[in-house]
Amino acid sequence: MSGDMDDILQVFFQECEEQLLELERGLSALSDGDSGHETINAVFRAVHSIKGGAASFGLENLVRFAHVFESSLDGLRSGRIVPTHDIIKIFLKAMDVLSDLVAEARGGPSVDAGRIAESRSELEAVIGKDKEETGAATEDAAPQDFVPVPVSFEPVPVDFGFDDAFAAPAAEPLVVTFRPQAAMYERGDDARNILIGLADAAKAVPDGEIAVTCDTSDLPPFDELVPDRPYLSWRVVLPAEVSDESANAVFDWVSDVCEFTLSRGNDPQPQDDEAVTAGEDGAELKKTPEDGSPAPVPQVEIAAPPAVVASPPAPVPTAAPANNGNARSVRRPEQASIRVDLHRIDDLMDLVGELVIAQAAIESLCRRNDSTAQREMAESITSMKALTRDIQDAVMAVRAQPVRSVFQRMQRVVREASSMTHKDIVLTLEGEDTEVDRTLVEKLTDPLTHMLRNAVDHGIESAEDRLAAGKPAEGHILLSAGHRSGRILITIKDDGGGINRERVLAIAVKRGIVAPDAVLTDDEINNLIFAPGFSTAATVSDLSGRGVGMDVVKQAILGLGGRVTIHSVEGEGTTFCLSLPLTLAVLDGMLIVAGESTMVIPISSVVETMMINPADIYSLPDGSRMVSIRGNCMPLIPLGFKLGLSTSDKPSADAVILIVENESGARVALVVDKICDQAQVVIKSIEKNYRQIPGVSAATILGDGSVSLILDVPALIASAIRNIDTRSQNTRSGLAA
Amino acid sequence: MPAASQIKALVVDDQSSIRQILANSLAQIGFVNIAQRKDGKEAFEYLEQNPTHLVISDFNMPVMDGLALLRAVRGNPKTQKTAFIILTSEASRDLVQEAVKAGVNNFLAKPYTVAKLREALEKVFGPIT
Numbered sequence: 071m072s073g074d075m076d077d078i079l080q081v082f083f084q085e086c087e088e089q090l091l092e093l094e095r096g097l098s099a100l101s102d103g104d105s106g107h108e109t110i111n112a113v114f115r116a117v118h119s120i121k122g123g124a125a126s127f128g129l130e131n132l133v134r135f136a137h138v139f140e141s142s143l144d145g146l147r148s149g150r151i152v153p154t155h156d157i158i159k160i161f162l163k164a165m166d167v168l169s170d171l172v173a174e175a176r177g178g179p180s181v182d183a184g185r186i187a188e189s190r191s192e193l194e195a196v197i198g199k200d201k202e203e204t205g206a207a208t209e210d211a212a213p214q215d216f217v218p219v220p221v222s223f224e225p226v227p228v229d230f231g232f233d234d235a236f237a238a239p240a241a242e243p244l245v246v247t248f249r250p251q252a253a254m255y256e257r258g259d260d261a262r263n264i265l266i267g268l269a270d271a272a273k274a275v276p277d278g279e280i281a282v283t284c285d286t287s288d289l290p291p292f293d294e295l296v297p298d299r300p301y302l303s304w305r306v307v308l309p310a311e312v313s314d315e316s317a318n319a320v321f322d323w324v325s326d327v328c329e330f331t332l333s334r335g336n337d338p339q340p341q342d343d344e345a346v347t348a349g350e351d352g353a354e355l356k357k358t359p360e361d362g363s364p365a366p367v368p369q370v371e372i373a374a375p376p377a378v379v380a381s382p383p384a385p386v387p388t389a390a391p392a393n394n395g396n397a398r399s400v401r402r403p404e405q406a407s408i409r410v411d412l413h414r415i416d417d418l419m420d421l422v423g424e425l426v427i428a429q430a431a432i433e434s435l436c437r438r439n440d441s442t443a444q445r446e447m448a449e450s451i452t453s454m455k456a457l458t459r460d461i462q463d464a465v466m467a468v469r470a471q472p473v474r475s476v477f478q479r480m481q482r483v484v485r486e487a488s489s490m491t492h493k494d495i496v497l498t499l500e501g502e503d504t505e506v507d508r509t510l511v512e513k514l515t516d517p518l519t520h521m522l523r524n525a526v527d528h529g530i531e532s533a534e535d536r537l538a539a540g541k542p543a544e545g546h547i548l549l550s551a552g553h554r555s556g557r558i559l560i561t562i563k564d565d566g567g568g569i570n571r572e573r574v575l576a577i578a579v580k581r582g583i584v585a586p587d588a589v590l591t592d593d594e595i596n597n598l599i600f601a602p603g604f605s606t607a608a609t610v611s612d613l614s615g616r617g618v619g620m621d622v623v624k625q626a627i628l629g630l631g632g633r634v635t636i637h638s639v640e641g642e643g644t645t646f647c648l649s650l651p652l653t654l655a656v657l658d659g660m661l662i663v664a665g666e667s668t669m670v671i672p673i674s675s676v677v678e679t680m681m682i683n684p685a686d687i688y689s690l691p692d693g694s695r696m697v698s699i700r701g702n703c704m705p706l707i708p709l710g711f712k713l714g715l716s717t718s719d720k721p722s723a724d725a726v727i728l729i730v731e732n733e734s735g736a737r738v739a740l741v742v743d744k745i746c747d748q749a750q751v752v753i754k755s756i757e758k759n760y761r762q763i764p765g766v767s768a769a770t771i772l773g774d775g776s777v778s779l780i781l782d783v784p785a786l787i788a789s790a791i792r793n794i795d796t797r798s799q800n801t802r803s804g805l806a807a
Numbered sequence: 808m809p810a811a812s813q814i815k816a817l818v819v820d821d822q823s824s825i826r827q828i829l830a831n832s833l834a835q836i837g838f839v840n841i842a843q844r845k846d847g848k849e850a851f852e853y854l855e856q857n858p859t860h861l862v863i864s865d866f867n868m869p870v871m872d873g874l875a876l877l878r879a880v881r882g883n884p885k886t887q888k889t890a891f892i893i894l895t896s897e898a899s900r901d902l903v904q905e906a907v908k909a910g911v912n913n914f915l916a917k918p919y920t921v922a923k924l925r926e927a928l929e930k931v932f933g934p935i936t
Contacts, residue, residue: 078831082824115867119822122865122894125918126828314856315842 075127082123086172087475089116093165094478101158110153113161114143120168129175132168135186139164142196151196160192166482243310246317248330249303259324261304267320268306275311282306310334412508415469419655422462423752426656429458430749430773459750466653470505473551473560476515477502480549483519487526493545495530497522500550506558507653510630514560514650517626521562521646522547524620529566529644539641541565553652557674560648569638571595578604596636600624628784631657631672631767633732657753659780661746661772662728665710668778670751670770675783677729677737679745682721697727697739704729705790708741712786713765732784736791749773753780765789810936811837815857818843819850819864819876820894829863829894832921836928836935847871851879854886861890861928863915866902874905881910890931 096113121136143161145151153161167189170181246268250261265282272280288301295301308317314332321330429451436448477499488495506514530536530545537543548563571592578584578598590598598604602621627634632650651657651674659670686698687706695706706727710716721741728740751770756763756779767782816838818829826843833841842857844850848871850864862880864873871879873893880886890912895903903914915927929935 075831078824078827081827082822085822085824111867112869115821115869118867119825122917123822123824126825128918 079127082127083172083176085123086120089120090165090169090172091475091478092116093168094481097158097161097165098481100153100161101155105153110143110147114140114147117143117168120172124175127175131181131186132171132175135164135168135171135190138190138193138197139168142193145197157196160189160196162485164189164193166486169482242334244308244312244314244317245333245335246306246308246330247303248306248321248328250300250324250328252298252300254324254327255298255300257327259327261302264320264324264328265304265306268308268317271312271316271320272308274316275309280306280308410468415465418465419469422458422465423655425458426462426750426752427771427773429454431775432773434773462656462750466507466655467505469508469653471508471511472503472505473511473514473558474502476511476518477549477551479515480518480522483522484526484547487523488545491527492532493526493530494533494543495526495545495547497547497549500548501552504551504553504558506551506650507655510558510650510653513626513630517623517648518549518560518562520620520623522549524623525562525564525566525644525646529564531567535567539567554649558650558652560650561645562648563643563645565643568640568642568644569596569599569636570640574598593636596638599636600634631674655753656750657770657780658748659751659770660728660748661778662709662726662742663744663746664713664742665715666743667710667713667715668746668772668776669709670749670778670780671728671730671740671783672780673748675730675732677731679726679728682723682725682727682741684723687721699727699729699739702737705738706741707738707786707790710741710743730783730787732787736787738787738790740786751778751780809932812839814838814860814932814935815840816842816861816863817850817853817857817859819845819847819862819868819873821845821865821868825865825894829924832919832924833863835921836925847873847876847879850876851886854880854889855883859886859889861892861932863892863894865894866906874902874909877906877909877911892927892931 093113093116096109096116099109100113117136117140121133121140124132124136139161142151142164146153146157151157167181167186170178171186173179174181248261248264250259250264254261269280283305285303285305286301288303289295290301317332321328433448433451433455436444436451480499481497484495484497525547526545530547531539533543536545546565548561550563551558551560553559575584575590575595575598578595578601579586581603583598583601583604584590600620600623602619604619604621624634627648627650630650632648635647635649636644637647638644657670658673660673660676662669662671680699688696688698688703690696696703697706706721708716708719708721711719722743725741725743726745728742728745729737730740731737749772751772753768754770756766756769759769763779765782765785766779767785768780769777770780772778811833816833818826818833818841820826820829823843823845826845830841830843842853842859844853846868847864850862851871853859854862862876864876866873877891877893880889880891891910892913892915893906893911895914895916906914912931913927915924919927925935
């Protein structure tokens with residue numbers, strides 16, 4: 071068998087993750103009152119499996135803890151322990167320890183021995199109650215008095231002592247019959263491939279010849295023949311040494327669109343499906359050709375080595391299959407999932423990216439001239455474009471992963487945070503099945519963790535305050551995910567006290583984040599909690615005092631191409647909405663020209679575009695300009711000049727204005743020379759290849775092969791606003807919110 | 808005295824890592840023909856179609872556990888003579904007795920070494936070459 075220990079170990083860790091999720095799911099079902107047999111068994115099995123695997127790999131720490139955990143769960147399973155609220159709490163804590171021990175075994179930080187011991191003694195206390203009563207043995211061995219039961223085994227498999235049916239197959243050739251359905255051909259599969267596959271299976275054994283018979287009895291006369299209908303079926307006899315599995319594997323890809331049977335036996339009669347399934351009833355064969363209508367015999371060419379016989383219409387086998395006890399229709403078990411190395415999918419994604427670029431290149435070539443041929447070419451490229459888009463979506467779907475794994479981890483975050491702050495908080499999850507790109511799932515963990523800690527620490531009030539405000543003592547946080555117009559929307563909603571804006575503003579002023587006399591809208595005040603160096607915690611608690619503030623969260627979300635918005639009602643709670651792109655690999659962009667450079671602006675940040683009207687432009691004393699659009703003033707940024715690509719900051723007469731917006735709603739007007747196109751661009755990291763450039767988030771390759779920069783709109787807006795702030799402290803009118 | 812290469816084996820466990828380790832260990836002893844299935848139901852479907860001399864199965868699996876598989880194997884004339892070894896790491900006396908009643912050939916305690924595996928096999932098959 072393949073795979074060295076290291077690979078298997080990695081598989082084991084993956085399984086542990088799955089088992090831990092299963093455990094979490096089971097325990098939360100238990101705490102919801104579902105103490106059904108299957109739930110309890112699933113919980114037990116999860117820990118049991120981790121222990122069993124860990125033992126095989128010699129992961130002592132993990133085994134020892136899992137063993138105690140398992141024993142206490144065994145009590146639960148046998149009904150000796152009743153899953154009360156307190157006991158489930160102990161199990162949940164043990165689960166967290168177990169999860170950390172798995173991480174430790176994987177090379178993570180080592181787990182505090184005190185924590186293990188504490189959880190361990192809690193579990194032992196649970197078992198203790200149990201053990202005294204029953205004295206049940208949970209020793210890891212077969213009973214001492216068990217005597218192994220020997221079987222007789224003779225050297226030759228035939229004489230193994232099993233009945234004939236058992237040993238017979240080794241001597242009997244494998245007969246495969248198959249009949250493709252129309253759907254198989256429609257899908258572009260070919261019977262030829264099946265024959266080649268079977269021939270290959272035969273080649274794997276010595277003297278591996280196969281004999282193929284093609285049943286043409288269903289072929290209609292030539293003038294009635296519909297070329298894309300399936301008329302033929304085949305019967306292939308493979309050497310006895312070929313295993314059923316290897317023959318089965320040939321049909322892996324077509325099992326749903328091709329009828330096929332496998333049987334063992336030297337039956338000389340070509341039998342077709344009907345004959346096999348009709349069975350002992352001796353049902354008549356539908357495929358008997360009418361008398362006197364000789365079916366045309368087609369030339370069948372097959373690349374496979376065996377001799378091909380296009381047989382005349384099959385003679386009626388009179389209930390032939392009955393003699394063949396082990397003939398059977400084969401249905402491949404459906405495989406729910408496969409594990410694929412992420413690198414392979416990444417490679418595939420890269421290739422699709424290249425394909426998108428190549429297609430854009432051809433497209434732009436075609437547009438350059440307008441001869442008829444090129445127009446037609448452009449048309450066919452348009453259909454290719456649709457196809458590439460489909461492939462791209464399909465590859466992304468492979469990379470997609472439900473957010474469940476991250477969401478479930480948040481249960482633990484909330485559990486720990488609430489026990490640390492002595493609050494009773496229930497986290498409800500919604501939309502865990504929402505799928506997003508895998509890399510995004512991973513990168514969401516940290517920001518979500520922090521936001522939930524924040525919600526527990528600052529959002530939800532203490533039980534006394536809640537009761538005083540007429541709310542239930544138990545706090546609620548809702549974490550939900552869903553798709554919204556091509557983006558994923560994650561909301562974190564608490565029913566706490568809401569943002570105390572007066573206090574936030576006071577602190578922001580104290581910390582010098584805003585000027586004392588600044589006039590801010592509610593939204594702007596809410597967004598202050600994302601400002602660097604802002605923390606409202608009166609006492610720096612264990613939770614929030616970890617040196618990361620909400621500004622880090624915001625940066626992380628921005629880094630993912632996302633936006634954060636806050637909605638807060640005082641006394642009722644706060645809702646954070648994260649809007650994120652579905653993938654980090656491609657982006658819908660607007661291609662613009664500024665100062666002779668073509669650049670890409672993410673479409674998601676463009677609010678509107680319009681021609682410039684010189685009458686709407688106002689110059690400020692310091693030389694910067696504002697533009698008034700329908701009564702709203704906003705900074706006007708000549709993009710080419712700002713990026714040092716052109717020497718003049720004066721917009722040309724035919725320039726275009728792009729109004730762009732950041733996640734908090736601040737808008738600026740970018741002046742560009744022209745808008746070229748709207749296109750999907752493949753994001754290539756510029757940091758990896760060069761270094762970080764302020765105002766530029768990444769690069770891409772355009773259809774003409776040139777490298778183009780993708781602008782970082784929030785950064786551009788931030789720098790424009792900073793300029794205004796520093797030049798004229800109080801002029802915030804430009805920030806229409 | 809069978810040769811290991813003659814014995815067709817089926818390994819049944821819901822954890823693919825355990826299956827792979829077992830298959831590796833069997834391969835070390837000299838087994839050539841080793842199939843793997845992830846639960847009792849899949850295993851039994853396999854056994855019905857593929858004559859097999861030896862099943863090594865876990866106890867606790869989803870869908871159909873090891874004990875149910877053992878009973879199904881013993882209940883079918885086509886498979887009833889298959890040697891059946893159960894992997895135990897939580898052998899509660901009850902389960903073990905059930906397995907003995909159902910006709911298990913031997914037990915193998917997890918974690919095991921290749922030597923222990925061989926020993927368990929030889930108790931069933933006689934010396935394996």
